[in-house]
Amino acid sequence: MNELKKNKNKGFFSSPIKLSSNHLLAIEGMEKSEIQKLIERADYFANLDRHTNTKVLQGYVVLNVFFENSTRTRVSFELAARRLGAEVINISLINSSIKKGESLLDTASTLNAMRPDLLIVRHPHSGAPLLFADYLNCSIINAGDGRHEHPTQALLDALTIKRRVGYLEGLKISICGDIANSRVARSNIHLLTTMGAEVRCVAPSTLMPSNLENLGVKCFSNMKMGIKDADVVMLLRLQNERMTGTENPSEREYFKFFGLDEAKLALANPNAVIMHPGPMNRGVEIASALADDTNRSLIKTQVEMGVAVRMSIIEALNHTKNNMMKN
Ligand code: NCD
Secondary structure, eight states, X not given: OOHHHHTTTSOGGGSOOOOSSSOBOOSTTOOHHHHHHHHHHHHHHHHSOTTSOXXXXXXXXXXXXXXXXXXXXXXXXXXXXXXXXXXXXXXXXXXXXXXXXXXXXXXXXXXXXXXXXXXXXXXSSTTHHHHHHHHOSSEEEEEEETTTBOHHHHHHXXXXXXXXXXXXXXXXXXXXXXXXXXXXXXXXXXXXXXXXXXXXXXXXXXXXXXXXXXXXXXXXXXXXXXXXXXXXXXXXXXXXXXXXXXXXXXXXXXXXXXXXXXXXXXXXXXXXXXXXXXOOOBTTTBOHHHHTOTTTBOXXXXXXXXXXXXXXXXXXXXXXXXXXXXX
């Protein structure tokens, strides 16, 4: 018997989640209870044996549409959808239609004509997934749009922290690095402040967006002060591809002031854990030995939790659509 059906009545979080929207475009504006339910459901998936039959989405068609390079996010979405029994088609549009001059709206209408159930979109421009949501009939998941948001990354980060620490509320979480160019930082700021964590942003002043305090975080240009007593230290890559020039620091200088090494980590909570969304540049934002320190580094767990979180979201979007059609 299908494991998901068998567990249906065992408890609240072992049932699919109904969301308030047909899409997952951003964490900003999401209700705390909705975030909580998605994380709990993902935790349930993470606890299942990998061979458990979770194929409840037979016949469901997912298009993985990536206008930017990606390895872990694309594969993670594909695995999640396949574990749910969906059909997945990967479409890389990095060198294709846009180069041939097709507008984003024409690309959207072509994809729509293929009648998918779900489109997973990564795009270099902020707002592209929203545009797809406005023009297509299917559900849309934002897999990262420009500097705007990367909602599934924030959800998987939250699940990773919850499984290690047990809770999010009241935790001191320092997000360090190229905040200005990071959609991961923005989604995490929205999620973690909504969940009641104390969020600090640490960056050189050239990579710190102005007015960030308005989002309820504390900003530091001194890393030692920014990670003092932190429970979680989350590092970000220098996203050189999004920089316009002058803000680009030398890697050696950057590591000295903003790279996580033993000396700086000693200022954090003695049990502090280290996170990084990847791809990671060893010796730039993190000392190589710390990245591999399995007692403190949760980097591999983050990748593992990515699949569980994406299963929870894909299942929730299908459940939400089915419920909307019934009503
Ligand atoms: C991030 C992204 O693409 O925004 N990576 C990811 O999805 N795991 C972070 C980055 O590119 O540095």
